[in-house]
Amino acid sequence: MAIRVQRPIFDIGVELSDLTADNPRIGGLCCFTGLVRDMNNGDAVATLTLEHYPGMTHKQLAKIEAEANERWALEASLIIHRYGTMLPEEPIVLVAAASAHRHDAFAACQFMMDYLKTDAPFWKVEDTDQGARWVDSRDSDATAKARWRDRES
Amino acid sequence: MAIRVQRPIFDIGVELSDLTADNPRIGGLCCFTGLVRDMNNGDAVATLTLEHYPGMTHKQLAKIEAEANERWALEASLIIHRYGTMLPEEPIVLVAAASAHRHDAFAACQFMMDYLKTDAPFWKVEDTDQGARWVDSRDSDATAKARWRDRES
Amino acid sequence: MKLLYFAWLRQKIGLGEETVSPPESASTPTALVDWLRTRGDGYALAFSDISAIKVAINQEFASFDDPISDGDEVAFFPPVTGG
Amino acid sequence: MKLLYFAWLRQKIGLGEETVSPPESASTPTALVDWLRTRGDGYALAFSDISAIKVAINQEFASFDDPISDGDEVAFFPPVTGG
Numbered sequence: 001m002a003i004r005v006q007r008p009i010f011d012i013g014v015e016l017s018d019l020t021a022d023n024p025r026i027g028g029l030c031c032f033t034g035l036v037r038d039m040n041n042g043d044a045v046a047t048l049t050l051e052h053y054p055g056m057t058h059k060q061l062a063k064i065e066a067e068a069n070e071r072w073a074l075e076a077s078l079i080i081h082r083y084g085t086m087l088p089e090e091p092i093v094l095v096a097a098a099s100a101h102r103h104d105a106f107a108a109c110q111f112m113m114d115y116l117k118t119d120a121p122f123w124k125v126e127d128t129d130q131g132a133r134w135v136d137s138r139d140s141d142a143t144a145k146a147r148w149r150d151r152e153s
Numbered sequence: 154m155a156i157r158v159q160r161p162i163f164d165i166g167v168e169l170s171d172l173t174a175d176n177p178r179i180g181g182l183c184c185f186t187g188l189v190r191d192m193n194n195g196d197a198v199a200t201l202t203l204e205h206y207p208g209m210t211h212k213q214l215a216k217i218e219a220e221a222n223e224r225w226a227l228e229a230s231l232i233i234h235r236y237g238t239m240l241p242e243e244p245i246v247l248v249a250a251a252s253a254h255r256h257d258a259f260a261a262c263q264f265m266m267d268y269l270k271t272d273a274p275f276w277k278v279e280d281t282d283q284g285a286r287w288v289d290s291r292d293s294d295a296t297a298k299a300r301w302r303d304r305e306s
Numbered sequence: 307m308k309l310l311y312f313a314w315l316r317q318k319i320g321l322g323e324e325t326v327s328p329p330e331s332a333s334t335p336t337a338l339v340d341w342l343r344t345r346g347d348g349y350a351l352a353f354s355d356i357s358a359i360k361v362a363i364n365q366e367f368a369s370f371d372d373p374i375s376d377g378d379e380v381a382f383f384p385p386v387t388g389g
Numbered sequence: 390m391k392l393l394y395f396a397w398l399r400q401k402i403g404l405g406e407e408t409v410s411p412p413e414s415a416s417t418p419t420a421l422v423d424w425l426r427t428r429g430d431g432y433a434l435a436f437s438d439i440s441a442i443k444v445a446i447n448q449e450f451a452s453f454d455d456p457i458s459d460g461d462e463v464a465f466f467p468p469v470t471g472g
Contacts (some may be wrong), residue, residue: 035173
């Protein structure tokens with residue numbers, strides 16, 4: 001289990017390779033990366049800046065990762081979330097879950113992303129050709145999280 | 154869209170980086186890797202060998218990838234499957250789906266893995282401390298595939 | 307009491323963090339916000355629609371009716387948009 | 390007609406590929422298997438339980454009742470286990 005909150009860019013290949021190294025019990029690895037898009041709601045996005053609540057961020061991400069490890073039999077898990085200013089195509093977040101079998105890896109990875117989207121204290125502001133604007137939260141994120149409440153896995 | 158069936162090992166980081174390069178419309182990338190475990194059904198596995206049906210494999214994988222691209226709005230997708238003899242910890246398969254938003258990427262990636270498990274003509278034989286043995290198919294794989302028949306996404 | 311503001315709340319109020327000594331009646335985030343609104347136009351604007359705001363007490367998500375007291379860290383922010 | 394065998398079918402039969410000229414009555418995979426079983430112990434063993442076997446005609450999954458004819462490529466194999 002590992003959580004990292006950082007400003008610098010990360011290398012997905014290196015992170016995944018470190019995560020699974022020397023663990024031959026891993027049969028499946030699922031990972032998700034969120035990337036900066038160059039358009040949002042019809043406007044061109046020049047940069048995306050993420051602000052966060054340092055005292056709370058690590059605590060919330062660790063809680064999400066711990067709950068995923070309670071729900072599923074994971075061999076390894078990882079959440080990396082960046083803050084600061086990023087350009088289109090840069091990665092913002094990396095969530096990964098490794099397990100003996102694929103179902104646990106997929107479910108845990110998606111669970112962590114869905115919870116992160118509603119529970120991790122990050123806020124996005126876009127610098128667009130219409131000026132800077134705070135990104136609105138999406139109702140679909142609350143719905144995605146709620147799905148997990150009623151099911152075991 | 155890309156399909157590769159190959160003997161050599163692949164580098165996950167390089168593959169994912171190539172897949173998303175120069176496409177700032179991608180907001181989410183989901184990938185799954187299957188790896189060789191050193192134990193199966195209680196016995197130590199020294200090597201895993203995958204046999205396949207060359208004339209049919211590429212066709213089946215392309216069909217699975219095309220159906221995923223029909224069901225979800227993908228910006229990029231990739232299936233790499235190896236054959237031949239592999240050691241524990243080596244990757245066997247890589248499936249990746251990239252989209253504007255995370256839901257499509259997750260769903261398409263899991264869909265492609267579920268279909269690959271039942272529709273791609275590969276067969277595993279394990280070299281264990283109890284001798285060589287063909288791996289049995291799992292009922293749970295058919296169930297995982299069947300789930301997709303009744304739902305849109 | 308330590309207060310933190312994030313995202314557009316921080317911008318409207320004009321600062322990200324401050325230490326305040328609210329009246330004893332400010333014993334919940336709701337009551338605290340009522341008092342904060344009297345401190346200037348930026349606060350009144352930031353807290354004009356409480357339904358658009360989340361609150362955390364001591365770095366945990368909380369309700370606007372939860373009790374707060376002098377040593378607490380109280381943070382106000384819009385719904386999160388990371389990931 | 391080109392026949393292919395994979396995994397333990399290949400091992401039991403002792404070859405992975407052959408070209409055969411079955412009787413005209415072998416117009417479905419089921420009938421073809423009946424004929425193959427008469428060709429030797431390996432075939433009889435490999436095809437002893439047809440419910441454990443899948444068939445593909447011209448590199449597409451097929452049913453044991455589907456029609457086959459001389460120019461077809463017919464493959465027999467156990468349920469797949471890749472991924």
